[in-house]
Amino acid sequence: MIIRVSLRASDFRFDTLNGYDFIKSSDNRVAYASDPGKPMLPVSSTYIIPYWKTVSYAEVVKKDSVLVPGLWKIYPAQSSADTSWVPPDSAVYYSDSLYPGIPTGKIDMGSFDGAVLARPQLNIFQYRPLSGKLFLYTDIILKLVFKDSDPPINAKQRYAHVQEIYDDMLREFGENDEAIGAWYRRPAIIEPGSKTMPAVFAIITTANQMDEAGQYADWTDRRGFPTIIVDVATITSSYPGRNPAEKVFNWIQERYQLGLSFVLFLGHETEVPYRYLIYADVDGPPDPLGDPYTAAWKPSDLYFASVSCVRTPECQSMPYWDCDGDEAYGEANDDAGSWDHYSEVFVGRVLALNDPNEAQRWVDKVLNYEQNPGNAASITVVNFVVDTNDIACRYQYYETLEHYYPPFTINHLKSQTAAQVRDALNNQACGWVNIYTHGAPSYFQTRANPPDPAYYFYSTYTPFGVDLTELTNQNKYFLVYSVGCLMSAYDEDSAVLEGPPPTPIPDTCVAEGFMEAYTSKGGIAFWGNTRWELQAFAAIKHRALLDFMFNNPIGTPNRYLLGVAEAYSQTVVDKDMARRHIFLGSPLTDAWSDVPKGTRTFASPNSIVKDAPTDITVTVRYWTGSSWANLSGATVTLYGCGVYLIGSTGANGQFLFENVEATSTGYIYATATKHNYRFSQATITVTESKGGLASEDALLPQDLFITITSGNPVKGNLKLLLGIPLKDEG
Structure with a gap:
């Protein structure tokens, strides 16, 4: 070549x-x-x-x-x-x-x-x-x-709308796009037909948090991403592996080959496994009786995301990420040939305690953001917190500004006190918060030098300072990107990072304080460092993520999915740095890039009979600001009563689902979603037939009417539906 x-x-x-x-x-x-x-x-x-x-x-x-x-x-x-x-x-x-x-x-x-x-x-x-x-x-x-x-492991089947993500990313990664057709094993494309089809999205959680996971899964199902919920204990008790994290990796890798693309870990770090990665070559894993929490060991979900690589012959029979078999995963030389940094599975994590119910707090917030954000009019505002007294923070801040493209606007919070930043976050609704300051697991400094307690913003309640419990942005949630050190250090409570200086890790780090620790405040996703980091590396990753999402000339909608953008940004930075910077949140969250437009969805007919194949037309319209117009390119799903179908509206705003056959009575939901449009849905009632015939209501045609022309020019015409007067047109 x-x-x-x-x-x-x-x-x-x-x-x-x-x-x-x-x-x-x-x-x-x-x-x-x-x-x-x-x-x-x-x-x-x-x-x-x-x-x-x-x-x-x-x-x-x-x-x-x-x-x-x-x-x-x-x-x-x-x-x-x-x-x-x-x-x-x-x-x-x-x-x-x-x-x-x-x-x-x-x-x-x-x-x-x-x-x-x-x-x-x-x-x-x-x-x-x-x-x-x-x-x-x-x-x-x-x-x-x-x-x-x-050949590396690859997916064997995938839904067409999900395959579009991989096609787009492969074009982005490879300079020689023309070779994709010949040298890429594209999975077989399958069509959804019922909820028993292979899952695209898995929520791995605990037995106590299944209900909360179910609330989010119901929404992602309706968006067109078939979802399963899995008790982590089921995986760790039934899958091979030397430790819980390796068992979860093996489960994800197997499901990836069947079409799994997104994973959300929902649960506290003591219950849902995570993996320490290390780039240096060492003789073995962290000593559980000693102090494993050095800067060299990074809790990283990249381990679960990159499930395929070019394995060297000596690594063929060894576990992924651990070619030398010492349970020290990701070593630069000892494990070379058993890992890479290209993510085939898009992974997010929410570090939710069961008591109090932090999972419910986060689910309530993320559903509000994705479905009906209270800050819709300000969704393109960026509250940019920056320590302009620090030359590195200031330089990276100016570099990043140009990567927020119109219609984004910036609210500059330069070296303000923690109280001023708190007030800005409470008073100026926004879609993004950027933190370009120094930090620690339990606080960030809105200005580091000269030292002053007034510039410390804490993650938990602090009687002598400002903390995240003081935020009041209910129903106006945002995305947070931090380039400072340690704010996502979520390792187990009471761990101590070796210094200098020694740094304790609290149970509620800054990321958790924004995400799920408090009810009806903060954000729904957080990017940040789990270890010390040069801001330049994290800022390069931030700019790559913004460019991938927003410098999007053909408007590829999947680029706005947070997990997809995160996976891309990990490939443009140093390998060690990619392991320290973690994404917390749902990989399926669609980031708003403009003020959302309203929509309406209609289904015809709106009532069908169980076990009777019926054509259903779904129509989607949107509000232009002055009138309702047809919405093309909207994803439409039919979900319920044993039906799971996905389509996309054409120029007329419609999609025809042919021969829809419900297997139970109840309701089928026709849900329409599109990037930068609020979702809407219609309900289709499924009734039982009576004695082999449909019920009387179900037999009524939806649009059949009879018009009788009146001889009285004043009276006008009389419209009848099946002989029942509907409307006197006169």
Whole structure:
């Protein structure tokens, strides 16, 4: 396979950071070489290769370069495992040798949904530090030589509207889109017919929280995502694995092959398993009798999300993420060939205690946000909390502003006191809250320096300060994105992260305080770091997520699903950083990107007979601001009485479901949803036949009427329905 990379200087943007020059790509497909202390330079893109192959070796056969005008002082890459400043490596920066040298043929292998991806570690810039010269390779030809390999695990079947997600993401990941058709094993497309069909969404919870899970599952079913609820104890008692998290992984991986795409963990961390990942190579798992909670061990749901990878021969018989079998998962070298960071399953988590009923608190809030947000008129307002006294926070804040595209507006909360931030969150309804400040598990500082208690915002009730119990935004819930340290450190109560300084982890971290700890306040989703983190890495991930969702020229609706956007953003940052930054919330939440429009849904007929196949037409209309118009592209589901069908409205706002056959009496709900439109639904009554015949009401045609023309021009016409006077038109 021949890869040709053609570039121009205009493909990049050049900025300054801490007195250094920083090279940015014009899109998020270009990654960075991130050897701490060495110049931080972009590397090349990712390519799809045949799914039955891997790369044996690569060879650079041509390279042409040009001098980029100017004198350059390139920013030194920073450690993603340590927040302290890493100075420039003197051996590199006091030399005028080309860095990083002649392009190599090193390849990073991965897979997404069974498609094999190869990213050449191709240095597209060269740098002479002492003389400040920067060279761009404008034309590189790379030859990839393949060898046979076992194909990665892939899904065998999937619903068409869900497959659209994977098709879109694969196009985004691979530079050579034209190869998808030949080298990607697209699953067989299946059509929903009943609730017994394979699930798209699984809620893994505890026996005590099944009812709350059921309330949310009923809604996701009606949105067109067939949902199952699973007691985690059922999985851990019946599936193979060396520990509870591995058993859950094995269950998800099996269900993924049958069509599962979304998972929500609903339950406290002591009841619903989570996985520590580590990037360093160690001799074994955390010592349960010692202190496992060092910065190196990160609680990460990426483990459950990436269920397929290109496995090396030595890893074929070993567990995923643990090639050396020591139960230390995700090691950079020891476990290489048993993991990657492409998520085939879109995962979220809600850390809900059973007593008090935190699951109910969150379910009430998320249903309000997704169905009928009280802050609809302000859903595109962003309350941006930033410590502008801190140079890193300030720089990343300015960089992120341009990634909120119209119609978003920003409410700038710059180095305000905690009380001022609290009042802004209470008085200015919004759809997003961004926190670009320093933090800890139990608080964030709206301004870190000079130190002042007035700038601490705590996660739990504090008699001497401001805390999240003081929020009053009932029915006006938002999404929260934090780039500060530790605010999502949810590890078990009383754990202590090794310092300096030693940091206790409370049962209610900042993320939980926003999410589910308190009734009718805060947010419904939270992105944040579980460990210390450089804000630059988390902010890059934030901007990638925003671009994926909102810089969406063809309006792909699935990009607004939080779990899908999260999965994409994890692939553009350092591997260690991707494990520290976690998403809490439902992966199926659809983020509003404009003020929601109202809709109406009608079903005809609105009454059918059990066991009698009937055509049903569903019509969806929306309010333009002055009149009702047909809504095209709305997802329509019929759900209930043994029926589960999914369609999409055409230009006339209608979809015809043919031969609908209910297997029980009751109600079928016709539900219409579309991004940036409020849902609406119609009810279809299913009745029992009488003596083999339909009941009298069910036999009545819905639209049959008789018009009798009156000879009296004043009286007008008389309209009758089945001989019963309906309306005197005169």
